[in-house]
Every structure is written in structure tokens, then in C-alpha cells.
Amino acid sequence: MKLRYFLRPGVLIALLFAVASGQDTDLKNRFEVEYKAWKTYVDANSVSDLAIFNNHMRAIIQLGIPALPLIFEKMEKNEYRFDFQLEVAIPPITRKFFEIEDWPKGKRGDAITKAALFLDWWKNGIKETKNTFDRYYSARKKFLEENNTEEAEKQLNRIRNLGIVAIPYMIDKIKEGDLVFIETIAELTNQYPSKYTYSEGDSAFIGNLNELTNQGLSANASKDECLEWWSKNSSKYTIVKAE
Structure with missing residues (x-):
């Protein structure tokens, strides 16, 4: 015997919204776990490319495109002294790279400058x-x-x-x-x-x-x-x- 389930449109929309909200919450929780672990690792090690690009950063990158708003939110608030270093997660997710003329004179490759460039790209450049x-x-x-x-x-x-x-x-x-x-x-x-x-x-x-x-x-x-x-x-x- 086959069972069939029928939902009113309003109920279906509510269920879909609940599923999406649950997925968003799960993503944010996973991001926060890796972000906090990343901060702990960076604080416990010398500030170098290897320390910044640790396994927790890799885990953040693996969250992919859905994590971008969370990454940019942290960078914009800049509450942790190395939040600007989250910029290293953006190129592998977005494949966005800046041209030479995009960089202020004498600042090419500077991490703080790159973070600022990416924040401007997120707010204005994408459009x-x-x-x-x-x-x-x-x-x-x-x-x-x-x-x-x-x-x-x-x-x-x-x-x-x-x-x-x-x-x-x-x-x-x-x-x-x-x-x-x-x-x-x-x-x-x-x-x-x-x-x-x-x-x-x-x-x-x-x-x-x-x-x-x-x-x-x-x-x-x-x-x-x-x-x-x-x-x-x-x-x-x-x-x-x-x-």
C-alpha cells in the first residue's frame, strides 16, 4: 500500500524555510568552530603564512561559497587582530584575483591592503x-x-x-x-x-x-x-x- 502525503502550500513553504534555516545554522556553527580553532592556533604559533594557512583555515575554505558572508562579516567587524588574514580564504573559494593596477602604490601583496580590496569588491566590485x-x-x-x-x-x-x-x-x-x-x-x-x-x-x-x-x-x-x-x-x- 502506497502512502501519499499532501501539504497545503503555506505548510510546504514553512517546512522548506525551516530546512533552509537549519542548514544556515549548521553552516554558521561549523564556521564558528573552525574560526575559533583557527584563532587559537594562530595565537599559539608565530604569525607566518604557514600559521595563518593552517588546517582550520582549510576547513573554512572547504565550506565554500555559502561561507563567504560569514568570512566577510568577520573581516568587516575586525574584532580579532588577525581577522584581516581571513582574506587568504577568498581566492580559493571565489577564484577572484586583483590586477596590478588595483593595488595602491607600494602595497602590492600586502595582506591588510588585500583584505581592504576584497571588502570593497564584496560591497561594490561584484556588482x-x-x-x-x-x-x-x-x-x-x-x-x-x-x-x-x-x-x-x-x-x-x-x-x-x-x-x-x-x-x-x-x-x-x-x-x-x-x-x-x-x-x-x-x-x-x-x-x-x-x-x-x-x-x-x-x-x-x-x-x-x-x-x-x-x-x-x-x-x-x-x-x-x-x-x-x-x-x-x-x-x-x-x-x-x-x-
Whole structure:
């Protein structure tokens, strides 16, 4: 005998909200456990890259995109003396990297400056991703028309450095037939590629970060395979900010 359950729409919405709230609470609890353990470890060790990027930081990174609002909240409040160092979790989660001209003169690679850049990106820069993507894309197209492949590649690298927030715009171009972005998306959703480095010297962490990345789109995917992959996985790569 089959049992069937029927719920009024209001009850179903309430249940779904309760499930989502429970998931949010679980995420926050897991984050707080690792965050407190991270602080304890850093305070007990010398302040170095190895101390900052410890196993508790790795655990925070593994929480992924849903943890971003919690990370940025800690950085913005800055209640702990090394909260700015949470910035090391952002590149492996978002794949966002800054260009040389984004850095104030003489501050390139400085952790406090990078934290400030990421906070501004979180508040303002994400909203400008589409405009920035379009600008880089137009520049790349112009250089390709001029057979200037070196400069065109630089623009592609700039697009890549926008991170996963730019993937929807890459998908739009793939639909139009610009298949170069299949490889770019593969690079953003898999391990850090070794064929290029980033402007602020984060390559020192790449070996560690590769342990934390999940397998995403195949670089050998066809157009149809890419679009099918995106239809199934887009929610995993969508950054939702709490306003």
C-alpha cells in the first residue's frame, strides 16, 4: 500500500524555510568552530603564512561559497587582530584575483591592503562584474582582430581573474560560439592551473589549495556538454550576498 502525503502550500513553504534555516545554522556553527580553532592556533604559533594557512583555515575554505558572508562579516567587524588574514580564504573559494593596477602604490601583496580590496569588491566590485567583463571582452576582441595574440591573452587572463562570478557571462559567450571560455571555466572550477600565476603572489599557496578543489567542468567538454554541465551545477557557483 502506497502512502501519499499532501501539504497545503503555506505548510510546504514553512517546512522548506525551516530546512533552509537549519542548514544556515549548521553552516554558521561549523564556521564558528573552525574560526575559533583557527584563532587559537594562530595565537599559539608565530604569525607566518604557514600559521595563518593552517588546517582550520582549510576547513573554512572547504565550506565554500555559502561561507563567504560569514568570512566577510568577520573581516568587516575586525574584532580579532588577525581577522584581516581571513582574506587568504577568498581566492580559493571565489577564484577572484586583483590586477596590478588595483593595488595602491607600494602595497602590492600586502595582506591588510588585500583584505581592504576584497571588502570593497564584496560591497561594490561584484556588482560591476558584468561591465568589467564586457570591457575586457571588447578589448580582447579588438586585439584578436589586430592579430595581437599576446595582448588578447592578457585580456583573457583579466577575465579569468574576475573569478567564478563571471562564469554566467562566459556561458553567454559560449552560447554565441566563443568556445575559448570552456577552458577558462574549467580552470575556475577545478584545480589551480600551473600555466599562469597571479599578480599578488598567491601562487605560493597553490599547492595547498589544489587539495581543496572539487572537480568541475572538463576542459575537453563540447559546447553542449558545457551548457548541460552549467544547467546542472550553476547553483554551486552562484554567490548570493545577504543585503
